[in-house]
Amino acid sequence: MSEIHLVVNRGNAGDERGWDESFYVRASKGMVVLDALWQVQEQVAPDLAVRWNCKAGKCGSCSAEINGYRLLLCKTRIDSLPAGQPITVQPMQTFARIKDLVTDVSWNYEINRALPPFRPRESSDWRWFQRDITRVQEMRKCIECFLCQDVCHVLRYQRTEKPRYAGARFYVRAAGLDYHPMDDRDRLAYLREEAGIELCNVTRCCTEVCPEGIRITDNAIIPPKERIVDRYADPIKALLRRMLRR
Numbered sequence: 404m405s406e407i408h409l410v411v412n413r414g415n416a417g418d419e420r421g422w423d424e425s426f427y428v429r430a431s432k433g434m435v436v437l438d439a440l441w442q443v444q445e446q447v448a449p450d451l452a453v454r455w456n457c458k459a460g461k462c463g464s465c466s467a468e469i470n471g472y473r474l475l476l477c478k479t480r481i482d483s484l485p486a487g488q489p490i491t492v493q494p495m496q497t498f499a500r501i502k503d504l505v506t507d508v509s510w511n512y513e514i515n516r517a518l519p520p521f522r523p524r525e526s527s528d529w530r531w532f533q534r535d536i537t538r539v540q541e542m543r544k545c546i547e548c549f550l551c552q553d554v555c556h557v558l559r560y561q562r563t564e565k566p567r568y569a570g571a572r573f574y575v576r577a578a579g580l581d582y583h584p585m586d587d588r589d590r591l592a593y594l595r596e597e598a599g600i601e602l603c604n605v606t607r608c609c610t611e612v613c614p615e616g617i618r619i620t621d622n623a624i625i626p627p628k629e630r631i632v633d634r635y636a637d638p639i640k641a642l643l644r645r646m647l648r649r
């Protein structure tokens with residue numbers, strides 16, 4: 404491997420399609436796609452915009468689409484991609500472009516603000532065992548890369564659903580709070596009525612792209628969906644609820 408051919412989709416705010424620009428950079432052992440983009444910035448195009456912070460797969464800021472796959476630029480090794488072929492790099496397509504590979508993910512922070520936060524139980528014993536928090540720890544591994552949001556067809560192709568569809572990242576956050584042994588809040592009504600979890604058809608694409616290996620669909624989406632069916636679709640429970648409301 405001596406030279407890498409990168410095809411980078413560039414553009415400014417509001418220019419969603421942008422244009423593709425080819426760059427050729429020197430390959431080296433162990434190189435990742437972010438290294439290749441740094442070479443482009445250093446040698447050819449200092450104005451190429453790319454967001455990164457840690458280069459260790461932990462800050463979640465370098466999310467992009469590489470050869471059409473949702474990946475972190477800093478974790479994708481060049482030698483894991485098909486040899487001898489151009490490597491395409493695009494910004495996340497679900498979010499509006501700010502410049503080149505940098506997208507505006509601030510919509511996610513609005514969704515985060517609407518999610519009912521942790522509420523501790525009153526007068527409880529605050530000791531618990533590892534088995535009580537294993538599932539919480541899995542959900543807390545999220546690095547907020549938003550690749551799960553980027554890949555989700557509900558968000559990508561049904562943009563009008565965005566206001567009432569929180570997306571996988573926030574089903575993970577809600578699950579992390581729900582599983583906490585000291586949390587006493589009920590988030591089912593929120594998930595159903597505001598977060599749109601019923602629109603998720605469990606395609607598992609979010610799980611496949613998660614760089615932290617969180618089993619999003621199995622552990623954060625299916626359990627609340629089952630509880631929603633139990634609570635809202637069970638005819639006897641629905642009748643009881645109506646009677647109690649009178």
Ligand code: SF4
Pocket residue numbers: 551554555556557570571602603604605606607608609610620624
């Ligand atoms: S499983 Fe649900 S949240 Fe995940 S990508 Fe598919 S539709 Fe979106």
Ligand code: SF4
Pocket residue numbers: 544545546547548549550551552571572575609612613614615616617619
């Ligand atoms: S759940 Fe996984 S894919 Fe989604 S934002 Fe968190 S780390 Fe990224």
Ligand code: FES
Pocket residue numbers: 454455456457458459460461462463464465466475476477478
């Ligand atoms: S730069 Fe932090 S995850 Fe890639």
